Amino acid sequence: MSEPALPPLYAQHLARDRRRSVHTVRAYQATAERLIAFLQGHWGKVADRAALATLTAADLRAFLAHRRAAANLTNASAARELSAVRGFVRFVTGEEAPRLKGPRVKKGVPRPIAPDEAVALAEEVADEAGEPWIGARDWAVLLLLYGAGLRIGEAMGLTGAILPIGDTIAVTGKRSKTRIVPILPPVRAAVERYVALTPYGVARNEVLFRGAKGGPLSAAVIRRSVRAARVRLGLSDRTTPHALRHSFATHLLGRGADLRALQELLGHASLSSTQIYTQVDAAHLLDIYRNAHPRA
Incomplete structure (x- = not known):
């Protein structure tokens, strides 16, 4: 029997066990699906539990670069995407995702938060x-x-x-x-x-x-x-x-x-x-x- 799709399982966990909002569950599941799709093309193989356990910081860096190019993400959105990925990897593998320094913004004059x-x-x-x-x-x-x-x-x-x-x-x-x-x-x-x-x-x-x-x-x-x-x-x-x-x-x-x-x-x-x-x-x-x- 094939392994159940991991992003929906993660969404169920967030909704049932973590009791996250509908918005957060939907956003995090979408990020997990994007990660799986990217890695399968990046690796040229199925991104299952065993494969995700071998995830490297270079893989995450490539994913974020891909997302920035595809969706023109702001630094805050890219960091949020990375946070969702870390939660997904921790859920699937039971281990922390590889450490990767998140995107930062330059400090400047006071301005409204977007x-x-x-x-x-x-x-x-x-x-x-x-x-x-x-x-x-x-x-x-x-x-x-x-x-x-x-x-x-x-x-x-x-x-x-x-x-x-x-x-x-x-x-x-x-x-x-x-x-x-x-x-x-x-x-x-x-x-x-x-x-x-x-x-x-x-x-x-x-x-x-x-x-x-x-x-x-x-x-x-x-x-x-x-x-x-x-x-x-x-x-x-x-x-x-x-x-x-x-x-x-x-x-x-x-x-x-x-x-x-x-x-x-x-x-x-x-x-x-x-x-x-x-x-x-x-x-x-x-x-x-x-x-x-x-x-x-």
Whole structure:
């Protein structure tokens, strides 16, 4: 009897044993399928369990070069692909994949995190969590920062009173000022999944996000996880939880959001605090111009 296809087995493991999101399972299975297809052409033989046990760093380097050429991957996407490959090889062989230094990005002036980098960062943090419910928690927290523009302290201060989540939530920010923040469906789904998985329950008058031992989640835990994930993905050391909020604002402004509306969404006391994003957006556009325009 032929061996069952390995990528679907890996997907089942991620969904059943690791309880990963549908998006992550689909993405990781696709990466595993691409790796198998590439190696079979690269080696000229079937890439089964025995063959994968002989995988070398040179093989992985060739695969990443192939993927970069085929899909024009950013550094963050390439690093994410490598992370998925490592998980697949570990599942199939029971051993760690050969060590290979992931792609890195040059450090430069502060700039927004690109959407694919923001998602890759959140997924990397969630996938490295020790428990499925902790992964769901970290994913929900980071989506609240990037998808709703919350400060990390504001996310830590949320209570069970926001449940069940509708189209908006009330957020208490600096100087105890409360604002209404729209919640996108993916953000709502992330919070609901965390609530369904947390072993500690969620009381209306208690904090929403819990630490591993049941106490209130510390912002330092999220910052530490983000630092580790950005190293694995080769992202700049300016990629912080607060940078996700920064990107939320810049991306909205780039899509035509009104400054006054953005001020309300971010909870800024004055418009001058919000106007800094017009400068950042202009700098970002100039950077794109210089890199892309043939006469620049």
